[in-house]
Amino acid sequence: MFDKHKKRLNNYNKILLIYVGLLIANIILYVSLIIAFHQDIINGLTNFGLINNIFLIVSAIIILGFISTRLPQFRKKEKGSIYEIGYLILFGIVSIVISYFNKSTEFDFIVMPLLDMFKVLSVMLIMTLIATKTKAFKGVISGHVTRKTIIYCFIIFSILGILSSVYYVNVDGTPSDVRNLIILISGLFAGPYVGIPSGIIAGLFKYSQGGATALPCAVATIICGIIGSLIYVWNNKKFPKTTHSAILMFLFIGFDMLLIVVMTPSYISITYIRNIYILTVFGSVIGMVIFSMILNETKRNKFSGISYEELKIKEMENTLDEFNDRIENLEEEIEELKNQKPK
Structure with a gap:
């Protein structure tokens, strides 16, 4: 029985399951917040x-x-x-x-934290933009992934993951950062050999900083790297569309907040979420959209300098990969039908 369901899970459905799981986590979070803040x-x-x-x-x-x-x-x-x-x-x-x-x-109370978050986000994105101009990143963008490019990307994203825990916005003593943004990008962009170890390093560093929410934040960071890496593998090693990546980022921040609710006392978690949830969503989602736009622009510039024949070959290779996935899914369905017992 379980084998049949396993065979039916193609890559698209696997990615969809991640989104659905995160959506359910967000619904649970919102119900908890409504109960806590009903008055x-x-x-x-x-x-x-x-x-x-x-x-x-x-x-x-x-x-x-x-x-x-x-x-x-x-x-x-x-x-x-x-x-x-x-x-x-x-x-x-x-x-x-x-x-x-x-x-x-209270204009300053509402807007100033958003401006501070935008400053933090700008620093992280500028560093990421500089990194995308290097030969190693361009190799990943063009699909030429080597051991050297993986090591380089791992070092860069690990450093950015650590820095994102150092540079944050302080809201009434509660730190709001874009750590999960950096780690999710590392997984979606470069795959499991970069996303997972970068998530572990950033998570351990976050845990080393201490605090009541250190453990759930560290766990969320590691899971973030795993989720980004899985989607990278199941999405044919392609970065998701801008809307898809932004929705994923939004849903994961909710999952992160739910972990804080589950793993910390309510008097700590509720105050924590009240202070930083909207701010973290703002910085992370905007950052994901901007990075996706930068990545798309870099890809356009990359392919603008190649000949028409090379571009057609690249398009045909992408189309062939899509058909191979479809053929693989059809073969699994045919095999499943063969294994079914006749009535």
Whole structure:
């Protein structure tokens, strides 16, 4: 019975199982948070000042979106003056909205941690971008993986994984970092020989820093490297699409938070998640999207310099790999049908 189910699991279904598992973990986390913060949620719903601010934010976004989508039409009609005046009005509205919320809400408390996280993220991504310009990284991008490139990538991502635990945003004594972002990228980009050992090193370093959440954070980091590596193998050694990788990053942060809930006392975990969950999601998901865009741009530049014949050969090789996977899945299904006993 188990053999039959095992044969049915092709690579796509295996990846899907990871996403579903992480989604279930996120649902459990959200249920736990709703139970823990139910009184705060009720107070928020009855706080008309908060509702008013949310309504104004949504209204401002709708107005700005409507204006920004209509302005290019004036430019196409060569009504340059209306186009320029429109954007002046647009910037004026943005300034008024920012000024209003700066006075009416705790603007610094909300925005400053996000800006600090963006600074941390920028440092990590700049280092990663520099690394992608090296010969070893270009070799991985083009599919020419050697022992030397694996060792080089392992060293780079291990260093970045350690640095991501050193550089963080402090929110009321709670550190928020992009450690899981770096480790997940290492697995998705370079595979198990880089993602798993880098995750172990970054996890052990995180554990060595101590703290109430050191153990769950270390465990999550190691699991992160394993998940990224598995998806790399099952996805034909290709980095996932931008949307897929961003969703994966979002779901894994929720899984990380759930581990903290399970492995630490509630009075610690709830405060921890309240302080850093949104901030960590922001930094990690934005970072994954930016890295994916950088990687795609690097691939385009890589293939822009080759001849048409070489590009066609590369496309045919990719197509052949896809057909080989399909043939393998069909062979497994045929074998399963042969092994079934006739009624």
